[in-house]
Amino acid sequence: MKPHVFAAVGLKKEFDDGRVQALRGVDFSIAQGEFVAITGPSGCGKTTLLQMLGALDFPSSGTLHYRGNSIPDLPEPAAYRAREIGIIFQAFNLLPTFTALENVQIPMFETDMRAAERKERAGLLLKSVGLAERRDHFPAKLSGGERQRVAIARSLANSPSVLLADEPTGNLDSENAHLILDLIIRLQREQNMTLVLVTHDSGIAQRASRVVHMKDGRIVSDLAT
Ligand SMILES: Nc1ncnc2c1ncn2[C@@H]1O[C@H](COP(=O)(O)OP(=O)(O)OP(=O)(O)O)[C@@H](O)[C@H]1O
Ligand SMILES: [Mg+2]
Numbered sequence: 510m511k512p513h514v515f516a517a518v519g520l521k522k523e524f525d526d527g528r529v530q531a532l533r534g535v536d537f538s539i540a541q542g543e544f545v546a547i548t549g550p551s552g553c554g555k556t557t558l559l560q561m562l563g564a565l566d567f568p569s570s571g572t573l574h575y576r577g578n579s580i581p582d583l584p585e586p587a588a589y590r591a592r593e594i595g596i597i598f599q600a601f602n603l604l605p606t607f608t609a610l611e612n613v614q615i616p617m618f619e620t621d622m623r624a625a626e627r628k629e630r631a632g633l634l635l636k637s638v639g640l641a642e643r644r645d646h647f648p649a650k651l652s653g654g655e656r657q658r659v660a661i662a663r664s665l666a667n668s669p670s671v672l673l674a675d676e677p678t679g680n681l682d683s684e685n686a687h688l689i690l691d692l693i694i695r696l697q698r699e700q701n702m703t704l705v706l707v708t709h710d711s712g713i714a715q716r717a718s719r720v721v722h723m724k725d726g727r728i729v730s731d732l733a734t
Pocket of ligand 2 (some may be wrong): 555
């Protein structure tokens with residue numbers, strides 16, 4: 510049996526003192542190297558679930574483990590995010606006062622990589638998402654799709670063992686969406702990276718090895734493709 514990367518049991522998340530129940534008892538496990546697509550209507554809890562996996566927010570109840578360690582009890586959530594996982598946020602979350610090249614280096618600030626090496630790697634990552642020419646631009650001077658690609662390059666900076674991607678190609682034209690998706694899937698295969706990808710696009714979901722469909726804070730189907 511493959512070791513589990515993530516295991517959730519009875520995972521619930523409430524907001525606003527229980528007025529909003531974003532997750533109503535989610536159970537799943539994800540193995541190393543799996544490519545899982547998460548689909549479901551707007552508001553069903555997909556982003557909330559990714560935030561739990563990324564230790565960006567705490568569950569209200571239930572258990573959630575990463576390689577046997579309880580995520581809500583991690584002593585250093587920031588170190589976990591920097592060393593183990595890459596995150597592509599639905600809203601990019603680029604730092605406005607940093608250039609593209611500097612934004613991509615953010616996760617590497619948590620490592621002991623030398624400045625020159627960091628900069629070189631960031632340059633290569635930007636090249637891999639087709640943005641070599643935009644490296645010195647600030648986010649405000651980039652288009653939505655370009656910002657998205659900077660965010661993707663940044664998420665890959667530390668060669669994460671897990672990539673959490675929230676609609677990673679949602680702001681891209683179909684040509685760039687294909688290129689980026691191919692890049693992510695190639696890395697997932699070559700590096701046996703675990704990929705959890707939220708998407709509304711059924712064509713993208715079909716490229717995953719497993720599709721988890723959510724509705725009203727619950728998993729309503731979980732099927733191998
Ligand atoms: N910080 C918050 N405070 C209050 N309610 C929240 C908060 N974050 C999310 N919610 C609510 O929780 C529910 C799930 O939100 P979530 O962002 O996980 O949905 P989603 O499936 O990612 O939707 P979308 O496809 O539109 O991105 C929604 O009803 C949302 O309004
Ligand atoms: Mg969302």
